[in-house]
Amino acid sequence: MKDKLKNIFKGGLGQLTIPIIAILVLIIFNLFRDPSFFRITVELNNDGNRVLAGNLISIINAASELAILAMGMTLVTAASGGQDISVGAMAAIAGSAFVKILKYGGNINGFVVFAAFLVAVIVAMIFGAFNGTLVSVFKIQPMIATLILFTCGRSIAYWINGGATPTVDSGIVKAIGGFIPGCPIPTPVIIVIAVAIIFKLVFHFTSLELFTQSVGINGSAARLNGINATWIKLLSFIILGACVAVAGTIGVSRLGLINHETLLLDVEMDAILAVAIGGNSLGGGKFKLAGSILGAYVIHILTITLYAMKVPSTDVKAYKAIVIIILVVIGSPVIKKWFAKTVARIRNKKSQVPVKGAQ
Amino acid sequence: MQEHSLLEMRHINKLFPGVKALSNVDFTLRAGEIHALMGENGAGKSTLIKVLTGVYQDDGGEIRVDGKTISIRSPQDAQNNGISTVYQEITLCPNLTVAENMFIGREKDVLVHKKRREKRADELLNELGIPARGTQMLGNCSLAVQQMVAIARAVDLNCKVLILDEPTSSLDDKEVNVLFGLMRDLKARGVGIIFVTHFLEQVYEVCDRITVLRNGELVGEYLTEELPQVQLVAKMIGKDLDELSSFGEVQEKYFSDDDIFYQATKLSSSAALPFNFAIHKGEVNGFTGLLGSGRSESVRAIFGADKVNSGTVYINGKNVKIKKPIHAMKNGIGYLAEDRKRDGIIADLSVRENIILALQVMKGFFKPISRNEAESFADEYIKALNIKTASRETPIGSLSGGNQQKVILARWLLTHPDYLILDEPTRGIDVGTKLEIQKLVLKLAEDGVAVTFISSEIEEMLRTCSRLIVMRDRHIVGELTGSDLNQAQVMKTIAGGETDEG
């Protein structure tokens, strides 16, 4: 029983060690730097809602799009052993489609918003299927295949709204990107939780997790066990498409504005990083969604910390890179092995002492 | 027991996540002896060697060389303590000369004169009686000579303990004899040699002592002359010998056409030429032939593993289409692939997940097997097939080959197939597991399952199959039953020419 617990602890935390330690270190660092950093207050916002505020809320709120994308990216990584670098551009497309439909109706009500979101999801899933087809049917390297949309995705987004940066003025849209009246928690955070629950349910009610991991670890064996590897890979890209649409919709709703050039700019790299920081192999196979979600929060704690420290704007990316290099190197197999060896050695010394004494 | 103990390993333990690879193992090597280290796959031989050579760190235990306690943290430590290893694969550079290979990387004086180096090499080679010259390119030497150069290099490193890990597996008989000559010569000089091999006869030819490991534990140390070969095998597999011989003859069975489960005419795939084939319920048949004869390709075509080009298939008399593995599975066919690593295991997934995989695929994407159900399935088959694993959650990749194979077998058994194709299920696994699998095959047949069994070991097939299909050059060239099922007849049919039938 004790051994069992030990195993669960070892196996369960194993992959999440790095992101959890990273979060703890960042939190402790911030507490030393400024004890009030994590203070949470309740404020009355300009719409008359009582809402939670503070750096912690800002971090969890701002990381929402990234967390959702990281979940989808984890699935694509696991199934295809590669990454989709077009998520930012696809989000611009989905966001543009969302706004286009909103603008179409004139009077924006709940039904129109829902329809617009549905269109955004369908559009993003079609583009995801395009990426997925290139990868699964035509066996193109995921990064190369998605380079196409990465390159021209924002141009496509430009055409949807004719290049303008249209704004949407609607309480419903504002509620999606901000706060639902009467609810103090930012809506994007609630959406992240909802998406995570949906993933959990999908994993529970389908064999997606088992099949995806099987395809990612050993495609040949998976095929001989009757799994349609092509379909699983394609499916992962389509699911990522849906995630992209959700993230894009949140991004647009935050400001009620779509700027196809800047919406979720460079988010693909952060999403891939979140997957890696979460301890998931970028070569595919076994994965843990929780790791990627934590990875997303690590990236945003880091960003907000740097902003709070007023690190010169031009230097922020460099500092971010340094921390990420450290995280990724710590998580590398070489260091892990070294660490395991050292631990074993220390344990050996301890256990050797009584042996020597007995002689 | 007054002999000088060169190397003493005491109470060696080694833990891997969830598995105790070595538990309290002792090993003693005396100066001037050749000592065989024996055991089945997964017994702990290679772990012990790796602890000794510094590849792994032990988790408790003591290593003494010449009575002095030492700690080995790295291969460099091992070498400094006079422990050298020559591996199965040659790890030298074929594009350098023999002399360069012997001294490279360990000359304090980088600017050693080339001629002087070659002279020293020639002296050493001459002394050891190795038929090579220092100026020769290593790549031009035979494998045996390359092996010996590696040994010469080790010897010149002032080694007291020489570990030979499967050195003979790529050598022919003549070369093996030359190598044994060298080993005896080194033994006479007081070097202690640890000899790891699978070939029992070689052990009896050259070794003084034998240490047997099983399941990470020491079984015992024996003088070679005091341990008959049969007993050695029994100690390795830990089973009574009677059990080995209790197999008996395959009972001849008679099948009527009504019992045909699977029938294919002119079946062909991208890899297999058209062939006809049928199998009855409860029948065990085999496909045999040399490598590349098309035996694997044919059964893959039955399962739809390769692109199926033509053919009509009847299952239980009903015409069906099998184009993909899933079609075959839905029709009650299971297929254990030839290459376990490439086509069988999902290495990073747990034993549990590997076991339920095929059943899950058959049930479908939207009907997942619940965790509880999966766990009881896994436990059931771990117990039934005696799978040695730390737990059902252990990644299958960390199991020994034989146990991995059992997991894959469990995967297919769980689907309750009507027809199971086993392509080389016993390759690369230990004797004990081989027997268990053979028994299992016969048991399945008794229960009415049709089984196709492929093995490179003809004896194994003769023991299990009641009908043998012989292939040559991608064509079926014979079908042997009854009294024709003997080694000589099979060989003759494989080789071709006239057959005795007629």
Added chain:
Amino acid sequence: MKKKLGSLLLVGTLVMSLLFTGCNKGGGNTPAQGGNTPSGSGTIKVGVVNNPPSESGYREANVKDMEAVFSAENGYELKTFYSLKNDEQLQAAQGFITEGVDYLLVSAAETTGWDEVLKNAQEAGVKVYLFDRMIDVDESLYEAAVVSDMSAEGDLAVQWLLSQNLDEYNVIHIQGAMGSDAQIGRTGALDAQFASGKMKKVVQQTATWDEAEAKKIVESVINSGEKFNVIYAENDGMAKGAVAALDEHGITHGVDGDVIVMGFDCNKWALRELLAGNWNYDGQCSPFQAQVISDLIQGKTTATAKKIINEEKGFDAKTLTQEDIDTYGLGE
């Protein structure tokens, strides 16, 4: 079911590949065909080489302005070519010269490499006007250059801010992509104020034109509890991001608010925010050079210098009218 899905995918792929081929060409071909109106007597043939409208809201307004002014009703025959690539632009310019346009209008992708083409134009008697961007060639090769002065735009905004006569200026300065012309021009004047001590720099960060990033920057200042009363964002989008942060934390802004909000570009939606009193100021780097050039061509005005600085605009929320929005606002 599977077949249906397959065909759906196929259609999707086809549509995508069509879109893809389209986007490679940067939409450069379609507008060029718009100039195929029969050249009657008396029409002035104008060839415009510009950057594509997809480049920015500014460029889009710029392109629309050109097309509106050099229209058939105004007596012009317009040929256009849009590309972000200098060599494609050079080829197109040479093509226009060969076709025999009367005037060649250029906003170049790069400042170098234009000597030969412009010389060819001179020999062929084609008059050249530069707009929006200068080119690295001898002055004699073109009639005039109508350009913006970015630093003047920044000066105008800062002067407006000073005229508000606040007791103290605690400024959150959100910059555009570092090194861009607009960022350098809009930052310069404010930096001078920070240096002189007249205004206090609470934070100066780049959001690289990203609205969401701007929101994060302002949020982190609010969370730190530091005082500020001015947000100077170098474009409208970032100003909107900043305002979103203020709204979420219950901080008032605009004409009667605690915080002054300043933006740039004069998008129509941004000007509407001004009109509603949510923001205070919006500055513009004018994309409207067509009328100036048209006047020069038709001799209504004469160039006093080779380099003509286009008049920059700055709008105060208190004086802005709907008419201004209709006239000067970009986009819809």
